[in-house]
Each structure stands twice: as structure tokens, then as C-alpha cells.
Amino acid sequence: MSFIELFSYVILIYFIVMELQLLFMSVVSFFALRRDQFTSMHGRLHDMLTSDTTPPVSIIIPAYNEAAGITESVRSMAMLKYTRKEIIVVNDGSSDETVQRMIDEFRMEPIDVPFRSSLETQVIHRVYKSRLPLPIVLVDKENGGKGDAINAGINIAAYPYVMATDADMVLDDECLLRAVRHFVEDRSRTIAVGGNVRPLNGCEVRRGRVTNVVLPRRPIELAQVVEYIRSFLSARPGWSALGSLLIVSGAFGIFQKRAVIEVGGFRHGHLGEDIELTMRLHRHYRKKRIPYRIVYAPDAVAWTEVPLTRQVLRKQRIRWHRGLMQVIWQYKAMLFNPRYGIVGLYGLPAFVAFEFVAPIVEFMGWLVVPASVILGFLNWEIAIPLLLISLVLGAGNSLIGLFLDERFGYYNAPGDAAKLLVYSVGEQLGMRQRTVWWRVRAMFWNPRRKTWGDMQRTGVGNLGAEKGPA
Amino acid sequence: MSELILPILATLGAVTAAAGSSLFLYKLVRHRRERFDEFRRASYIGALSEMATRSGYPLDMLRRWSPDGVFLETLLEFLKFLQGGERQNLLRLARELGIVERFVTELRTAKRRNARVEAVKALAEFADPASADALLEALRDPVDEVRWQAAGALAKIGDPRAVRPLLEVLQRESDWGASRIGDTLVAFGPAAVPDLARYALLSDPSLSSTPAHSPLIARVLGIIGDVRAEPAMLSALGSADPELRIRAAAALGTVGSIACVPALRRALRDPGWEVRAQAAAALGRQMDGRAIESLRESMRDENWWVRQNSAQALSEIPGGVSALVGGLEDDDRFARDAAIERLMAMGLVRKAVEAVKDGSAGEEQRFILRRLVVLGRGEYLQEEAANEKVAG
Amino acid sequence: MNRPQVLVAEDDRVVSLLIARSLEGVGAQITTVYDGLDALEVGLTTDFNLVLLDQVMPGLLGVEVLQRWIDDGKDMPVIMVSALTAEEDIVRCLELGAVDFIRKPFSVRELLARVKVHLRAQGFEPDIS
Numbered sequence: 009m010s011f012i013e014l015f016s017y018v019i020l021i022y023f024i025v026m027e028l029q030l031l032f033m034s035v036v037s038f039f040a041l042r043r044d045q046f047t048s049m050h051g052r053l054h055d056m057l058t059s060d061t062t063p064p065v066s067i068i069i070p071a072y073n074e075a076a077g078i079t080e081s082v083r084s085m086a087m088l089k090y091t092r093k094e095i096i097v098v099n100d101g102s103s104d105e106t107v108q109r110m111i112d113e114f115r116m117e118p119i120d121v122p123f124r125s126s127l128e129t130q131v132i133h134r135v136y137k138s139r140l141p142l143p144i145v146l147v148d149k150e151n152g153g154k155g156d157a158i159n160a161g162i163n164i165a166a167y168p169y170v171m172a173t174d175a176d177m178v179l180d181d182e183c184l185l186r187a188v189r190h191f192v193e194d195r196s197r198t199i200a201v202g203g204n205v206r207p208l209n210g211c212e213v214r215r216g217r218v219t220n221v222v223l224p225r226r227p228i229e230l231a232q233v234v235e236y237i238r239s240f241l242s243a244r245p246g247w248s249a250l251g252s253l254l255i256v257s258g259a260f261g262i263f264q265k266r267a268v269i270e271v272g273g274f275r276h277g278h279l280g281e282d283i284e285l286t287m288r289l290h291r292h293y294r295k296k297r298i299p300y301r302i303v304y305a306p307d308a309v310a311w312t313e314v315p316l317t318r319q320v321l322r323k324q325r326i327r328w329h330r331g332l333m334q335v336i337w338q339y340k341a342m343l344f345n346p347r348y349g350i351v352g353l354y355g356l357p358a359f360v361a362f363e364f365v366a367p368i369v370e371f372m373g374w375l376v377v378p379a380s381v382i383l384g385f386l387n388w389e390i391a392i393p394l395l396l397i398s399l400v401l402g403a404g405n406s407l408i409g410l411f412l413d414e415r416f417g418y419y420n421a422p423g424d425a426a427k428l429l430v431y432s433v434g435e436q437l438g439m440r441q442r443t444v445w446w447r448v449r450a451m452f453w454n455p456r457r458k459t460w461g462d463m464q465r466t467g468v469g470n471l472g473a474e475k476g477p478a
Numbered sequence: 479m480s481e482l483i484l485p486i487l488a489t490l491g492a493v494t495a496a497a498g499s500s501l502f503l504y505k506l507v508r509h510r511r512e513r514f515d516e517f518r519r520a521s522y523i524g525a526l527s528e529m530a531t532r533s534g535y536p537l538d539m540l541r542r543w544s545p546d547g548v549f550l551e552t553l554l555e556f557l558k559f560l561q562g563g564e565r566q567n568l569l570r571l572a573r574e575l576g577i578v579e580r581f582v583t584e585l586r587t588a589k590r591r592n593a594r595v596e597a598v599k600a601l602a603e604f605a606d607p608a609s610a611d612a613l614l615e616a617l618r619d620p621v622d623e624v625r626w627q628a629a630g631a632l633a634k635i636g637d638p639r640a641v642r643p644l645l646e647v648l649q650r651e652s653d654w655g656a657s658r659i660g661d662t663l664v665a666f667g668p669a670a671v672p673d674l675a676r677y678a679l680l681s682d683p684s685l686s687s688t689p690a691h692s693p694l695i696a697r698v699l700g701i702i703g704d705v706r707a708e709p710a711m712l713s714a715l716g717s718a719d720p721e722l723r724i725r726a727a728a729a730l731g732t733v734g735s736i737a738c739v740p741a742l743r744r745a746l747r748d749p750g751w752e753v754r755a756q757a758a759a760a761l762g763r764q765m766d767g768r769a770i771e772s773l774r775e776s777m778r779d780e781n782w783w784v785r786q787n788s789a790q791a792l793s794e795i796p797g798g799v800s801a802l803v804g805g806l807e808d809d810d811r812f813a814r815d816a817a818i819e820r821l822m823a824m825g826l827v828r829k830a831v832e833a834v835k836d837g838s839a840g841e842e843q844r845f846i847l848r849r850l851v852v853l854g855r856g857e858y859l860q861e862e863a864a865n866e867k868v869a870g
Numbered sequence: 871m872n873r874p875q876v877l878v879a880e881d882d883r884v885v886s887l888l889i890a891r892s893l894e895g896v897g898a899q900i901t902t903v904y905d906g907l908d909a910l911e912v913g914l915t916t917d918f919n920l921v922l923l924d925q926v927m928p929g930l931l932g933v934e935v936l937q938r939w940i941d942d943g944k945d946m947p948v949i950m951v952s953a954l955t956a957e958e959d960i961v962r963c964l965e966l967g968a969v970d971f972i973r974k975p976f977s978v979r980e981l982l983a984r985v986k987v988h989l990r991a992q993g994f995e996p997d998i999s
Contacts, residue, residue, distance in 0.1 A: 046591070052658060083930070192657075393487045562979045
């Protein structure tokens, strides 16, 4: 057996192992979702609205040049079904009218509030509060990036839980209630809850709420819908159930304020601020051996615009992958360290093997395997079926995602259902290879060098998904 | 080798294809069904809003509708936001259609936990006293959600007989279950106070073991805010359980009369800072001038929350504000900071600045500003002045 | 005598329908809107004898609508309807200029009684049905 032959088989086996691992997570997710569904349907969601034990939440919206949409966004937050909440808009040194718009629309007045700078941030110029009977607070501060803005919001927040979100997220009415349910159920241990982020493209939106869920038309958006479903339904519930959820989205995540302050808040100038914070929480609590939970709430849904064009999508994916590499580099000491429990032994290694290494192996695979088949190094009767098995397994994983998504009852129109099915199979050829190529491109960059590239231009922009130009 | 791989591939392919097509069919069927449901719901909404606002309804038509799940859903939806006469109309209707009995039977006999929860949730909406016995039985259901929802339903019916069985159940619940039952107990309101107070006093002979979750009960009593709970809370304030003392101090803020002020003043010297902080807040709610001296003392406490709460309490007590202003001259740095923060949050500093600007400042306002400058907290005033220059 | 003009601004269609039905029974002429911006607009162009204003509405929140009417010199009796139950919020709504505050969930009979009080104050004699 020649070297190249062996190499090809290793790659093919790797493909299959990767898909089998995803399959395993889907199975775990299935059971996690089924257990969750009972409490989600019958639990005390609606009684929480009248209960005195429901903890109040501070909603933090970092805003950088958001004058156009900030007031609509605040209104849609104010309409969220919840008992006690305050909405803190943190103006991150915008050069536009963000502050003036807020003052005019909500009659904000400067106030003196005593607050403790538990987290270090850029200078806070002034704090405003609405004169209307609305719990709206505006923090005007020096520019420092999204994480810095959220940190400032945390300093001002009056309540024990904070929700970090983006001005351009479209939230479901009950998403906050559904996410906080996890804190209420296990108050002493739960430190963070991540929500389910879905692509907004194509949906009908009226006055800050999704009124009708429809699939987008363009292939590039459709492929992302399938991708989001797979990631948010067949992977995250499983990781959450195993106690190794490594990402709580900064675009829609709820944190125990005390825990975030204890680990030092969001780190500035990081490409993957939200993953980084989640990892830091894991490390802190594992190290100190304090029991904790970081949970994913599939029924708490928020919608976000995903990139419409190839260029924007490429930039986004490259940025994500660089953020991921940065985090892995930073937390490499946790790898295979039994001290960090399942996070160190399974979560992070799987993350490295199937998120970080995968593109390299896949990239080589798509070059080497066809070449060696053509050149006759490889027995095509074995190689091609092996490749097909991994592709079919991949399609199967996407399908499982769709099955798990059934409990939400979206995309039921016959046309939408057919399109979703076609794309979940078709994504295996084309979209997948393109993402691999971008991720390989992303690697030609040194994580320790302090040049953030496109970071500068995005400012406080949406980490979860950058807005398309259209 | 390929003999092994090809069958695997074929099986996987077949399974995937079968799964895909069945998912498609399922979605199709559901799409049709949902549209049909939506259509019926619209007509039910119209009919029910008619029936709620007027009395008298076509019973035979309703008989035909009542087995329909969508009809029941719509009815329950209506009951959620209706009260008073309209609610009674719909409840009478539900009784005549035998809907309540149907859910009672379901709760007693259903094997599936989903069915039992659905039934108990529906019964909670109807809150029909006829279902109380079945709900009391459901407090022993193995599924916790059923137990908790049954407790909620009993609270809605408002039968105080249910309080004792609930306290029995409470003994065996986890923290989360206990907190949910606590919410339920709040819903019983003042009618539950005698039983709860006895429980919290740890002196109920009918309860077999030491009551678990008594801090929770103290909290519940605080929320209900009935003065009959005061003796129980006063004795709980002397308990050895720090958690119970915290809750008792907090509860005295709402259930206490002025008779509890001396005990709360003593609690300002409790070893637990949370007890001290709650006692300070409770004294603020009592608005009794006797507490001013002790609260001034507590502004020097080692804990930030205690200082904060004491300062806030002083600002609420008549005559307390001048004591708070006096805090600006305290020897203790932390006491001074607490006073400054409170005066700023009250807006007094801003008012004083404005008063000085238009020359109407009184002696106390001048004093506040003078002290702020002396204490090195003048940066705020300078910023004000700078803004004034820019604007003017 | 004219029929009293009542504006019902409530985004929940079922609740809105229910209120409208029962107010018609009192002989009032009802205008319904489901959106804060629509409420603001009809309120600026028409003089209503009474407004039932939901606090949580898309477009503009109830108190914002109220504030803008006041800024514009519109002086209509407004009853705020809200699920907010914090005493503080109720007090601030009334201080802002609302004439009454009704908590959700409400009894339609109580709502009607309150509506009648405010209409009677303007000289209408709503028939009791």
C-alpha cells in the first residue's frame, strides 16, 4: 500500500468519523430536545409573567451608528413579554445621531446614578433615563467596541441578569421568558443561557416582530438556513445536555451578571468575543470546581439577517474562523486536561478536530482523493463508495436537523418543505466545499499579531451575522 | 472490501431518501391541517366573544363543537384574559357542556403524562370548585409538573383547605418545586396567612417533621403582607437559620407594624450582612423616626449593601434627609460615600446646583455643594459648570 | 344627542374585538386601531370622547402616543390599559396625563363601568344594556 493510498484512506475515514460524530450529537440532541419540550410546553412559562420569583433582567443593546434603527429596536425590546426588565442602550461613541434620536423619541433626561465600575471600560460621559414611564436607560460612552459597550451596560445594569443583544436582531415575543426559564429552574447553578438564532431573510417582519416565517429565495441564503438549523438544532442541544456548550451567542445570550463580572466581562478586540467569554466561564468554574450550567434554549428564538452576497458571507466566515482559531490558541491548555472535565476531554477536542482541523483535511481530501483515483493510486471501487457514504451521512445529518426542527412547525408550505429538503442534500456539494476553502484562507493569518483586518470597519456590528449591503 | 461498503451505502441512501420523503409528506399534511384549524379558530373566536358578552347561546351547536380540540383551546384562551361576568358566562357554558368533568376524568385516569398536564392546566383555567377533590389527589402525582400545576389550580379556586396539603407536599419538594409552590401560596392571599404563619413558627403539631423551606414561607408571607404574620416573623428574626432571618427581616418591611421597629433596630447588628441590609430596607418602609439614629450608625457598616440600604431608608423616613446630609460630615469615608451617592440618586445635588445658579439656594443646599468640593467629589460640579459655559 | 366617539387602540385582535363589541352595546361609536402609529395619527385628526390605549403596541408604545398627543395640545381623556402592574408605572402614567388605568386581565363589566363614568362626565348618557 503506497503512502498516497494510505493518506487517502485516512482522509476518507476522517470524513466518516466526523459525520458519525455529528450523528452522535444529533442523537443526544434528540433526547435533550424531547426532555426540554415537556417543560417548554407545560412548564410555568405563563405563570412566570405574574410570579414574584421571576428575576428582573437588564437588556443591553450596544449601539454604534445605529441612529436609523435604534428606536424601533428599543420599542421591540420594550414589547417583549416579561415581568420586570430595563433596556440599556449603550452608545459606543457613535458619530451619528444615535444619542439625539434616543433623547428625542423617549424623552431621555440625564440622571446621576451611583454605579460601581466592576468592569473596566472606556469613559462613560453620561447616563440618561426616560421621563416617560418606560424602563429605558441610555449610556453615552467613548468608543471601545462591542464588548466594551456591553461591559459598560453591565456596570450600569440594576438587575442580576443581563441579556446581551444587537440592535438589528428581531426577537420573538416570548424569547426572554423562555430563556430565563432555565435560570429560574436552577437558580444556583445556571450562569448563562444561549438562544436559538435563525436567519431572518425571507420572513415577513412587521413592527419588529416576525409575522410569517418564509424561506428566502436565493440559494446562498437557503443554504445558510439549512446550516443554521443543523447547527442550532442537531448540535447545540446535545452539547448543552452534555455540559459542554462552547458558544453562547453575544447577539442573543443571557448571563448571570455576577458570573460575568467575576471572570472580567467581555474581552475587547477579540474576533470571537462571545466564544471567548463562554470559554472563560467554563475555565473559571471548572478550575474552581464550582457546579455550574451553561445552557442552550432552543425555544427562545431570535432572528437575524444573514449575508446576501458571496463577498459578505466570505468575510463573515473568515472572521468567524479566525475568532475560533484565536480562542483555541488562547485556551489550548485546557485540551485533554482532565481538570476541565468534559469541556477539556471532549468538547474542546471535538471543536478542534471537527471545526479547526476539518477544513485542512477536507481541503486536502478534495484535492488528493480525486487525483489519486484518476492516477490509479486508489481503488475507485472502494474510494468512491466511501466518499459517497460520508456525503450521504452529511445529508442525513442535515435531514435530522430538519426533523428536530419539526417541533417549531416552521416552513410547512409545500414549496418551502421541498426546497429545504433539496438544499439539505445539495448543500453537501458546492456550499460545503466553498466554506472549506474560506476557512483554509482564514488560516493564513497570525492570531498573535494585533492587526484585526476587517474588525476595524465592522465596529460594534453584529458578531453573529454581519448585515448584507442590500 | 467493496462487497461490504456497497450494501452500507445502499442502506444509508435508502434510509435517507425514505426519511426525506416522509418528512415532506408529513409537512404537507400538517400544512393542510393547520389551515383548517385556523379556519375553525376564526369562527370560534367570533362565536365565543358573542357568547361572553351576551347571555344565552345555541347549546346544540356548541355540543357539536365541544369535542373539537381547537374549540377547547380557543375557550381556554378566552378564559385567560376574561374576568367577572363574561368569565362566568363562559364557565357556565363549559359546565353545561360537561367539559370540566371530562378534564377531571382525564386527570384521574390518563396514563400519558402529557394528557394529565393538559387536563390539570385546563382545570386551572376553569377554576371550578367541583374539581377541587381531583386536584387535591393530583398533589400526589408522580410527575412534578402535574403536582405544581395542580397546586396552582387549587390556588385559583382559592379554597384555603388546600393550604395544609400543600405545606405537606412542600416538605418533600426540591428548591425549584418549592419556589413554584411558594408562588402558588402567594396566590391564596390573606386566607392562607394563619396556616403559613403557624408553619413558619415551627409550631404546627400536625406537621410530622421540621418544616423545610421555612425561609420561603417567610418570603411568601412578606409578599402577601398581612399583619397577622408579624408575631411569626418577629420570632423567626431570632432563629438560628441565617436564611430564615434574612427573609424574616425582609418580610417585616411589609407585614410589620411600628411595633417591630425595636426588633429591626436590633437586627441592624446581626452578624449576617444580608440580614442587616434587609432590616435597613424594612426600617425605611416603616417610616418611623425612632430608627434614624440606628440607620445613621449603619451607614458606617462594613458592607456596601447595608450602607446603601441604610442611606436609602433614611431618605424615605420623614426627617431622615437631614440626617443623610449630616452623613457628609461623617468621620467614616464609606458613610460619606453612601450619603453622597444617595443624595445624587435623589437628584438633590442637581437641584442644589441649579438653585445656586439662579441664586435661590438655601443653607442646606450650599452645605451639600461645599462638602462635595471638600470631599473631592467636585469633578461633577465642574463638568456642570463647563457645560453651562458652552451652552451660555 | 350625538353618540360618543371612542378609540380602541389594542394590538391583540381578540381583546380588541371583545372591547369593541361591548362598547357598541353602550351606544358608543368605535374606531379600532392595532398599531401605535395608527393610533397617533387618528388621534391627531379626530377628537375622541374617550381613548382606550394599550401600553404594549407595535409601532409606538402607549405612553409615547399619549405623550405626543399632549405635546400636540390634544386633550382627550385617555384610559391606559396594561399588564404592567408595578405601582410606580401606574402612578407615572396617571401623572403623565392619563385619566384612568386598567390592569390586564380586566373584567369587561368593570371596563364598561369606568368608560361610562368618563362619558357621563362629558354629558353623554350611555344606555345601560
